Amino acid sequence: MELKTQVTSLIMRQMRRPLITLICAYAISMLGLVLIPGVDDQNQVWHMSFFHAFYFVSYTATTIGYGEIPYALTDTQRIWVLFTLYMTVISWFYAIGKILSLVQDDAFRKVLTESRFYKDVRQLKEPFFLICGFGDTGKALVRTLTERHRRAVVIDNDERNINELVLKDYHSHVPGLTGNVHEPNTLIIGGLTLENCEGVISLTNCDEVNLKVSVTAKLLNPDTTVISRADSAEIVRNLESFKTDFVIDPFVTFADMLSVSLQSPSLFLLHDWLTGVPESELTDPPYPPRGHWILCGFGRFGQTVYKVLVDAGLDVVVVANNVDDSVRNHIKGAGTEAVTLYKADIENAVAIIAGTDDDSTNLSILMTALDINLSLFVISRQNRRDNNLLFESVHCDIVMQPGETIARKIRMLLTIPLLTEFMTNARQQDNEWANILISRLCAITGDIVPYLWAIEITPKKAGGVCSAINFGRKITLEILQRDPHSRDKTIPCIPLLIIREKEERLLPGDDLELVQGDKILFCGGAGTAAKMDWTLNNTNTLNYVMTGCQSAECLLWRKFNYYKTKDDRRREQRRNRKNTSLFKQMFFKTPNSPK
Amino acid sequence: MDREKAIFSFFIMLAFALNVGFFLGDIDNISHHSSFAMFAAITVNLIATVLKIGDRSQLGTFMLSSCLVADIQLIFAAGYWAFASHVFDLQHTEYIVDIVKLSGGAAIATFISIIILLIDTASMRR
Known part of the structure; x- marks a missing residue:
């Protein structure tokens, strides 16, 4: 923050003169008041003390004017006070005027907003996307990102665009800065080098600027995802040459979708639905x-x-x-x-x-x-x-808006990463396949855009399921789709795609057994993802969903249950040594329990 | 010659001189310690402080901080003086000792400032 210290010190330097004027004015006035003899109420010669002088000057200089305290002044004193009054009041005006003009100083305000933005960005605890260019595309993208509870930071060189941020009511606060993304420093202020910077998205109208942003991002933070808009084939090649993660040409993207819609209208409709904003109305597809x-x-x-x-x-x-x-x-x-x-x-x-x-x-x-x-x-x-x-x-029938096209594509890339893989695979399928899937979707969500979410069978994201798999239990996709409140029901969702060690399979069957490291893309109604999360992470819920019995949650109760059911268990063990229930295996790992 | 530096050294040395002038004398004899000297010391010290505001150099900020220390000591002493004589009506001998001590502290802070100034000037080979 070199600029910041530079400007503040400049500002402070400019305050020197008014401050010294003020100090001098006060000192001279006080000295005069102390030196000039006055008369007290007994007509004795009286000298004002410094304390009284300071008090007198303070209320005179600020034009408050309590009067002649503590004793009425002599005419000599009054002449001096007259002089004092003008001197101090004028120096106050000078100082205040200077402060006001400094506060309105462009450079100073720029530094202020910049440092506020700097702090704002660093206060973000969640991962965020740094979006360069807040035009039509940027606005559409920020809206969908915030709707999906993702954080965004915006930089644009047009002040009007950034001012609009205040007027838009996004779900979460979006820090914005008017700045030139040409300069690497602006990107650093925007949080490029931060650990939680998930991606940099360059959406400006100018190809050269997008190129510069991508290069800067890749150099300063190689781990971050870089997405860039490119309007010409030459720039696309250039961007791809240094491993920009995604290069988006609005025309190619649109042409691609047009080709899908010509080839299979249902597939186009499917794409349209899955990439739409959740809970918005489903639209009829165009049939070219x-x-x-x-x-x-x-x-x-x-x-x-x-x-x-x-x-x-x-x-x-x-x-x-x-x-x-x-x-x-x-x-x-x-x-x-x-x-x-x-x-x-x-x-x-x-x-x-x-x-x-x-x-x-x-x-x-x-x-x-x-x-x-x-x-x-x-x-x-x-x-x-x-x-x-x-x-x-x-x-x-179809309107092609470059901004909307890019925003849709980026939304697909960012919010649900597996969707891209799903669409790539779906392109291989025929119209009939898409039709069947569409009717299944309709049955689940009615006529609104479904939610999409991806799960990963990893200890971090699906703790319960992982430990159950480690215990040798069979967890099928069907189990995940049971309702954690009543296991006889299913929650409305469809597994769209499963990825297992780079092998991708569309619409996996319900009896598919899960292994660690699986990534699954689901779609379903509102709140379904949260329900599934219970089954994935909570061992008790998983246990209930699998076996139908509710296990005790607290340690004491578990111990109690343990002793109470000891005899039952022995009997059961004798009956079936291999088939111990998951419930017991998980919670009664006593030395004598059979492995 | 650096005009800014010259002005600052003038003020800081004047502040030191005035401060020492106030400080010297019997510690409990108020007639040895003039309130005018105190007033002048505070004023000059404040001006010296303002002159250092906005200085970005390492030594400049150090001098600013030592000036601020002197300011605080002196203003506190003056405030205490006003309180003791006007509000509590104490005897001179009861409070003048504390005030002189405080001004002594301020003198040391200003002296340090002057030493830094000397070092800064001496290291300049121009």
């Missing part, structure tokens, strides 16, 4: 029709989408000014004019994509196109978030 497509605009977005469409075997006509001859079907011109659209055979088209980098152009294309052919399937690229209202009124 097959047939004749028109693509307007051939920039980065257009080119990426074009490849996907051609790969899907669709008949695509590109309408753009900058299109070259490498594209088979193309028409030069702007999509905003009806003439060019007619040339592209819009009357027989099934879908249109407005993909230019200008929102007004896109809207104009759509309005012209819908005017001619109202039954079109409409996909539009929306560049600015504040145009939401306009795009809503056009009734697009």
Whole structure:
């Protein structure tokens, strides 16, 4: 915090002059009052003591003015007091004015907010994400992170964006700083080098800045996850060259999803549901029709989408000014004019994509196109978030917002790590498979977005289950799904994926036996994860879920039970030496109990 | 020549001189210890302290702290004096001893400050 000490010392230096003026004014006034003889109530010559002088000057200088205390002043004294009064009051004004101007000093305020932010970040005890760039994407991302009770720290170079933080009511406090993420120091202030910095997410509009942030993050804290937005293939390659964990190109991400939705609408719907915000309403999926497509605009977005469409075997006509001859079907011109659209055979088209980098152009294309052919399937690229209202009124089937696309992707990466693996595997499945899963999901959560959570069978995260496995008990997936309150019921959830030593299996069966180190992705209704947590960690609950008997919790009661059931147990042991119940094995590890 | 340093050394030495001037004399004889000397010592000491505020160098902060010690000693002595003579109406001999002792402490603190100043100046080879 070099800057901080520098600025504060500068500020203090500037306070020297007013302070010395004040001291001098007081000293001169007091000295005068003490030296000038006065008269007391008996008309005797009287000298003010320093104590009285200090008292007198104090209330005069601060314009309080109690009067001539303790005795009425002589005219000589009054002349001196007159002089004193102006001198001290003016020096007070000077000092106060100086303080006020220093407090309003930009550099000083910057240091103040910076040091407050610095402390804020270091007070975070939980793991947090450092988000660089608080634009549309950043805002959407912070909202979902906080909704899932994750912590975030935000840095943006635009003060307005940071000021907006105060207005948003996030679930948890999000520290924000106006600063230049170009400078490594800003990132360090934001907590890059802290141990609980889980990841750095760079979402600025500028590729160079994202690159710089990623490099800085990887150099200063190699353990942290680095996620970066990249808008061009060149930057993507650059970022990947130094092992940036995730590089997200909004257009590629969108094109990818478009290709899923063309290939299998149900799979797309599944993805949409699982990556949505929990408890929000489920939406109907778009069903992109097959047939004749028109693509307007051939920039980065257009080119990426074009490849996907051609790969899907669709008949695509590109309408753009900058299109070259490498594209088979193309028409030069702007999509905003009806003439060019007619040339592209819009009357027989099934879908249109407005993909230019200008929102007004896109809207104009759509309005012209819908005017001619109202039954079109409409996909539009929306560049600015504040145009939401306009795009809503056009009734697009799919709106591609770079910010929203990136936020969704990052949400998937960060909040449930296993979901990425699940989706990769699900891509191999057919539409039918996705349909069945969707109907199972519907049965569990109704028409709201389900919760997703991952469990790990490790001593730290599933203590009860691990020790039971160590005792040689068989714990199946089915046991985890029993309700810890009444074991005959099941809690509403579906195991989506299990990972065991790099082997991934979709939708594992209920009779699958768990081993240590398993990672399982579940989805289910609200509160289900917490219920399952009981079974995972609490030995008594696990015991109840498995055997149906409630074991004693306190030591005394356990001992009591032990002696009470000793005879029963002996009898049972004799009956079945191998099958001792988990309950006894766990709690009665006496030397004579059989192993 | 460093003007800032010159001004500070002037004030700190003046503060020391005034302080010693007040301190010298019979410890229980109030006529040897003028309240004016005390007042002057406090004022000059305060000015010297303010001159060191915002100094970031190692020795500067050290001098600031020794100045603050002297300030506290002297202001406490003055406050005690005002209390003893105005509030409690004590005899001079009863309180002047404590006040002189306090000012002696302040003198030592200021003296240390001067020594540091000397070292600082001597180590400067310009």
